């Protein structure tokens with residue numbers, strides 16, 4: 087039986103970059119379809135845009151991820167089409183909010199095109215990312231994983247370390263991690279576009295984001311948005327694609343648009359929007375060893391399921407978040423570095439306070 091140091095399940099951007107970070111070990115990446123060929127990563131517009139907002143831990147995390155991931159992709163020889171992005175207010179309320187954000191933004195920006203223009207904004211093509219990042223990969227659907235002694239059994243392989251990067255699809259039940267799916271679509275097409283009274287142009291001066299993201303790269307327009315929560319039945323359809331084009335027309339005057347591609351997918355988000363990264367907590371043992379956790383106390387002892395990790399909850403910014411999350415996960419596994427705000431522990435603490443007592447009652451009654 088073949089043995090690996092690490093097996094990463096899920097070949098979306100999170101799994102791919104995790105496998106890349108661990109490539110100096112004997113690492114295997116598995117996906118039921120291919121690398122970046124299904125899931126959210128195939129559907130993504132893959133725009134890399136800063137966030138406008140108050141100077142919070144969340145905004146700093148997101149914007150740091152933008153800067154770091156742009157640098158990483160460039161180093162890997164991946165074109166980031168870094169012509170900048172203008173983030174536009176969506177409505178009157180947003181205009182007022184933008185005024186308040188003005189002094190909070192820590193990245194260089196200019197007031198331009200009716201919004202805030204950031205030079206640090208770009209877009210990548212998943213096909214390009216896939217081509218430039220080489221890792222050991224196999225197509226395989228994993229239905230279950232289980233422990234055999236100190237090893238995990240994953241299909242016909244064994245490993246001491248499994249990393250779950252399955253996006254919105256659940257492989258095992260982890261009671262304290264609630265991954266929500268949000269449906270969205272990316273459209274590509276050709277046509278003519280202009281900005282405010284300008285000449286018809288083949289290229290826009292920058293990418294734009296309002297209720298959707300819009301960019302023109304080499305004459306091809308990309309429009310993307312994720313917008314439908316709790317919609318497991320959602321599938322690509324032309325009607326929705328035209329709705330999205332209407333949203334894009336609020337940004338750019340688009341004429342004679344001919345759709346060449348519609349691709350939909352579910353992205354995965356956590357309840358507090360931060361990514362979900364780290365070792366999986368042994369819920370039963372951690373609850374039992376810390377009886378006051380259900381009253382809101384922070385556990386003194388953490389018990390983990392040995393060799394089981396997760397990287398998920400990339401939200402609407404997987405192509406930037408995944409890079410920093412994968413880098414931090416590697417540092418955590420290899421050098422024991424703290425995961426800070428993305429650690430799954432925060433979700434356990436909240437869940438235990440809310441549902442821990444009920445969970446223990448049910449477990450004891452089994």
Ligand SMILES: Cc1cc2nc3c(=O)[nH]c(=O)nc-3n(C[C@H](O)[C@H](O)[C@H](O)COP(=O)(O)OP(=O)(O)OC[C@H]3O[C@@H](n4cnc5c(N)ncnc54)[C@H](O)[C@@H]3O)c2cc1C
Pocket residue numbers: 095096097098099100101116117118119120122123124125126127128129130131132133134226227228229251252253254255257268269270271272299310311312349350351352353354397398399400401402403404405406407
């Ligand atoms: C329409 C749309 C537009 C978006 N636009 C942007 C954008 O402009 N910029 C941006 O940064 N992000 C964007 N996102 C978000 C981004 O796509 C996600 O955050 C990111 O792709 C999530 O990556 P992931 O690897 O976590 O999950 P996924 O890409 O969903 O990957 C999970 C993978 O796991 C595999 N898998 C699942 N279960 C199993 C199993 N049991 N066995 C084997 N394989 C399995 C799946 O096949 C899949 O390939 C967008 C998303 C959507 C849907």
